[in-house]
Amino acid sequence: MLLADRFHQEVFTELDCLDCANCCKTIPPILNDNDIRRLSKALGIKEKEFFLKYVRIDEDGDQVMAQTPCPFLLENNHCLVYESRPRACREYPHTDGSQFTENLKLHAVNAYHCPAVFHILERIEKQFGSS
Ligand code: SF4
Numbered sequence: 001m002l003l004a005d006r007f008h009q010e011v012f013t014e015l016d017c018l019d020c021a022n023c024c025k026t027i028p029p030i031l032n033d034n035d036i037r038r039l040s041k042a043l044g045i046k047e048k049e050f051f052l053k054y055v056r057i058d059e060d061g062d063q064v065m066a067q068t069p070c071p072f073l074l075e076n077n078h079c080l081v082y083e084s085r086p087r088a089c090r091e092y093p094h095t096d097g098s099q100f101t102e103n104l105k106l107h108a109v110n111a112y113h114c115p116a117v118f119h120i121l122e123r124i125e126k127q128f129g130s131s
């Protein structure tokens, strides 16, 4: 197992995302066409309606959730559309398996938003600092 993957497993065993939800509160997830199709179906509305209500195009030209905090975040930090949530939400914070090395630049930014990324990077730094 890769070192980063081991730290990912460790940190997510210690941390409960339901005590945090900072990603859902601060980072609008990218929505691909499949996400929009799946979410519209789950909500029982037409894709066009979903698009008008929940989607905006960001500065990179990506379709993202229009509001932050996410409109599907509930008061208890659960996700109203958990089973149908966007792929970006499923994969965040991209520290699992091969995603870690594919997203190195992102981790530096995400460390400011996500305590899990912060702790994973901290453990990696400590590991290399002590060897
Ligand atoms: S910001 Fe990180 S630790 Fe917090 S809920 Fe999101 S993934 Fe979990």
Ligand code: SF4
Binding pocket: 023, 024, 029, 070, 071, 072, 073, 074, 078, 079, 080, 081, 082, 085, 086, 089
């Ligand atoms: S769809 Fe769910 S998991 Fe994704 S940002 Fe919104 S509340 Fe969070």
